[in-house]
Amino acid sequence: xxxxxxxxxxxxxxxxxxxxxxxxxxxxxxxxxxxxxxxxxxxxxxxxxxxxxxxxxxxxxxxxxxxxxxxxxxxxxxxxxxxxxxxxxxxxxxxxxxxx
Amino acid sequence: xxxxxxxxxxxxxxxxxxxxxxxxxxxxxxxxxxxxxxxxxxxxxxxxxxxxxxxxxxxxxxxxxxxxxxxxxxxxxxxxxxxxxxxxxxxx
Amino acid sequence: xxxxxxxxxxxxxxxxxxxxxxxxxxxxxxxxxxxxxxxxxxxxxxxxxxxxxxxxxxxxxxxxxxxxxxxxxxxxxxxxxxxxxxxxxxxxxxxxxxxxxxxxxxxxxxxxxxxxxxxxxxxxxxxxxxxxxxxxxxxxxxxxxxxxxxxxxxxxxxxxxxxxxxxxxxxxxxxxxxxxxxxxxxxxxxxxxxxxxxxxxxxxxxxxxxxxxxxxx
Numbered sequence: 001x002x003x004x005x006x007x008x009x010x011x012x013x014x015x016x017x018x019x020x021x022x023x024x025x026x027x028x029x030x031x032x033x034x035x036x037x038x039x040x041x042x043x044x045x046x047x048x049x050x051x052x053x054x055x056x057x058x059x060x061x062x063x064x065x066x067x068x069x070x071x072x073x074x075x076x077x078x079x080x081x082x083x084x085x086x087x088x089x090x091x092x093x094x095x096x097x098x099x100x
Numbered sequence: 101x102x103x104x105x106x107x108x109x110x111x112x113x114x115x116x117x118x119x120x121x122x123x124x125x126x127x128x129x130x131x132x133x134x135x136x137x138x139x140x141x142x143x144x145x146x147x148x149x150x151x152x153x154x155x156x157x158x159x160x161x162x163x164x165x166x167x168x169x170x171x172x173x174x175x176x177x178x179x180x181x182x183x184x185x186x187x188x189x190x191x192x
Numbered sequence: 193x194x195x196x197x198x199x200x201x202x203x204x205x206x207x208x209x210x211x212x213x214x215x216x217x218x219x220x221x222x223x224x225x226x227x228x229x230x231x232x233x234x235x236x237x238x239x240x241x242x243x244x245x246x247x248x249x250x251x252x253x254x255x256x257x258x259x260x261x262x263x264x265x266x267x268x269x270x271x272x273x274x275x276x277x278x279x280x281x282x283x284x285x286x287x288x289x290x291x292x293x294x295x296x297x298x299x300x301x302x303x304x305x306x307x308x309x310x311x312x313x314x315x316x317x318x319x320x321x322x323x324x325x326x327x328x329x330x331x332x333x334x335x336x337x338x339x340x341x342x343x344x345x346x347x348x349x350x351x352x353x354x355x356x357x358x359x360x361x362x363x364x365x366x367x368x369x370x371x372x373x374x375x376x377x378x379x380x381x382x383x384x385x386x387x388x389x390x391x392x393x394x395x396x397x398x399x400x401x402x403x404x405x406x407x408x409x
Contacts, residue, residue: 001115002123005316006124006316007335007338007339008123008124008125008126008315008342008343008366009125009169009339009342009343010339010340011340012334012336012340013336014336014351015331015336015337015340015351016331016334017331017351017352018330018331019329019330020330025223025224025227028227028228028231029227031245031248032227032230032231032234035234035239035245035248036234040240041239043239044149045146045149047119047143047152048146048147048148048149050119050143050147050316051119051147054119059213062213062335063213063214063215064215065215066330066333068215068223071223071226071230075226075230078230078234081149083233083234083237083239084233084237088233089233092229092232092233093222093225093229096225096228096229100221100225121316121369122368123316125315125342125343135300137298137369137370137371140370143369158369158370158371160365160371172343173344173346174344174346174362175346175356175358175359175360175362178345178361178362178363178364179361179362179363180342180345180364180366181363181364181366182365182368183366183367183370184369185369
């Protein structure tokens, strides 16, 4: 059974050829990748990031944007590698939610 | 296994779990090696934080579209090519 | 995250575009909070600093297709350079001052001709010769392009306004591994008097992927 990323030969309708403006979120995730990936701290390889993206539920793979997928994969990898714990992340997220 | 440019090869038909860079649409298909790119670390292992050694040889394999898709509509000589690691190929 | 409620599936169309399944506004905000949380935690853990973040944001833009266009225009005007570009692409590109570096040492140049038309894709993700073209366009990363161009390349090319004669071999190249593919288009007819700089303006991003021809002079 191919993962949701292995799409060669399928049919997803017409191609949207319009370029879309990059959001601040997109830029921020790209910055994280530059700082953590090959050119920066090298916490993980791009192959690991891809593996995490490929493990997304098919519905999420298709509805999340390119950078939303990256960020989801980064969260998985950083937890896997013990950069922070799930509790630390949840506490920080809760703190952020209260502030916003 | 000593694969060379010009060899006719078949992509293995397996469906192992994990991070695989051999696309599903080419599994079990036959094509021809048109380039040999050298040795690279195995992404299937790199994807899990391993070293990916020993390196695997990477080949560009070209397939006739009519051999890949039974209902292909296009030029009779149209092809699709992909970079495939040696452990995914066998002599056809 | 809310789950996806699958209804009846006996149609051919792979419905990745089900409007019911879009990311909600709440999820979108959660993603923004997640990014900030991760960024702050990593700064606290000393992985990088806030200054590093600012530095990367302010850093000069990555490459743009104009960089690839320079390389193509040089190849059009200098046959010896064109030969070097095809045979040893990394060294040829470095001659023009581009440092491919360890990130993308594996550039391959695909030459369009009267008999062969190349078009490039990465069906599995979005591999693209970023070091010469910058980031890939959204359509290149879309599942619609990735899924269809390997199976119906002429139909996809038509969507881009490109017609290929039936006796020309359309060669789709799927960048599944370490190699990155750059298309070297044919120099347009009627461009004989143009200089290298004028020629480079005819070379669009899309023609270096292979979905279009270069602009006419």
